[in-house]
Structures are given as structure tokens and as C-alpha cells.
Amino acid sequence: xxxxxxxxxxxxxxxxxxxxxxxxxxxxxxxxxxxxxxxxxxxxxxxxxxxxxxxxxxxxxxxxxxxxxxxxxxxxxxxxxxxxxxxxxxxxxxxxxxxxxxxxxxxxxxxxxxxxxxxxxxxxxxxxxxxxxxxxxxxxxxxxxxxxxxxxxxxxxxxxxxxxxxxxxxxxxxxxxxxxxxxxxxxxxxxxxxx
Numbered sequence: 064x065x066x067x068x069x070x071x072x073x074x075x076x077x078x079x080x081x082x083x084x085x086x087x088x089x090x091x092x093x094x095x096x097x098x099x100x101x102x103x104x105x106x107x108x109x110x111x112x113x114x115x116x117x118x119x120x121x122x123x124x125x126x127x128x129x130x131x132x133x134x135x136x137x138x139x140x141x142x143x144x145x146x147x148x149x150x151x152x153x154x155x156x157x158x159x160x161x162x163x164x165x166x167x168x169x170x171x172x173x174x175x176x177x178x179x180x181x182x183x184x185x186x187x188x189x190x191x192x193x194x195x196x197x198x199x200x201x202x203x204x205x206x207x208x209x210x211x212x213x214x215x216x217x218x219x220x221x222x223x224x225x226x227x228x229x230x231x232x233x234x235x236x237x238x239x240x241x242x243x244x245x246x247x248x249x250x251x252x253x254x255x256x257x258x
Contacts, residue, residue: 083231083235097250103194108257113189116179116181118255119172119179121171122199122251125172125247126247126251129244130244132161132240133240133244135154136158139155140154143220143225143226143233145227148223148225151220151233152220155213156217158240162209169203173199176192181195183196198250198254202243202246206243212239215232216232
């Protein structure tokens with residue numbers, strides 16, 4: 064058992080486990096960053112010199128993939144609550160595979176942008192393309208951190224450290240994964256409505 068998992072909620076003085084509090088602060092900071100970027104997107108678009116281009120079709124594919132991965136992550140969480148360790152492992156591994164598929168899909172989105180002559184930087188670039196790369200790239204970076212977190216939870220589950228009496232790791236992983244899914248849905252809808 065991880066030493067931090069032995070702390071009770073009352074020992075932190077906040078009513079939250081220290082790792083849960085850290086996760087909440089991380090989520091708040093990510094939200095602030097994306098709020099600033101999407102606000103900057105709108106301000107810059109209204110200044111003119113904005114290249115209009117079709118959104119890559121892979122964005123919808125990625126939205127479906129991340130929604131399914133959120134469901135498999137929730138399935139793993141429910142399985143842990145019921146001490147069904149086999150389903151925990153399956154759900155976590157499927158979620159990891161879908162997360163990797165999302166990243167491959169993101170690479171395809173960027174390839175489609177390049178083939179349509181939408182570049183991140185250089186003489187042929189435009190702020191609209193640069194924003195597209197930054198928004199999707201930063202989400203991809205945070206998805207990679209989520210995958211690392213999920214790998215740690217999978218390792219714990221393989222050591223029988225994820226079950227109804229030790230839910231902290233899988234609950235934190237589930238919260239973060241659902242947050243990444245909701246953030247992607249926000250970005251997708253934002254780009255659809257403001258592109």
C-alpha cells in the first residue's frame with residue numbers, strides 16, 4: 064500500500080486526501096490555461112487575417128474514441144468497487160488502448176492539416192492553424208500524462224492494490240480521465256462553433 068493511502072481525510076485539514084487535493088488543483092490550472100487559450104483564439108480571430116479551413120474529419124473520430132474510453136474507465140471503476148479485479152484490469156487496459164488510439168488519431172489530424180497546407184509556423188502559417196495545433200497539442204500532452212497515470216493504476220491493479228478498500232488511485236484516475244474527455248468535448252465544440 065502506498066504510504067499516502069493510509070492517511071485519513073481528516074488528517075489533511077481540507078477534508079480531502081492530499082492526492083485528491085493535488086488533482087483538483089491540477090485540473091483548475093489546466094482549465095485556466097485552456098480558458099485563456101480559447102479566449103485568445105476568439106480575440107485573435109476577430110482581428111482579421113484569419114485563414115478559414117475545413118476542420119479535419121479525424122476530430123470527430125477522436126471525440127468518439129475519447130467518449131468510449133471514458134465509459135471503459137468508468138466500467139473499471141465500478142468493477143473495483145465490486146472487487147472484480149479481472150474486469151478492473153480489462154477496463155484499464157482497454158482505456159489505455161483507446162487513449163493510444165486517440166493519440167494516433169491526433170497525429171492523423173495533424174497530417175491532414177499539413178496536407179491541406181495548414182501549418183503551425185513558418186512563412187506559410189496563419190494564426191488559425193497555429194491555434195489549432197496548440198489547442199490539440201496541449202490536450203494531447205495532458206492525455207499522455209493521463210496515460211502515464213493510468214499505467215500506474217494498472218500496475219497497482221496487477222499487484223492487487225486496487226479494490227473496494229483501496230479506491231484512491233482508480234478514483235483519481237477516473238476523475239482525471241473524465242476531465243480530459245470533457246475538455247476534449249469542449250475543444251471540439253468550441254472549434255466547431257468558432258471556426
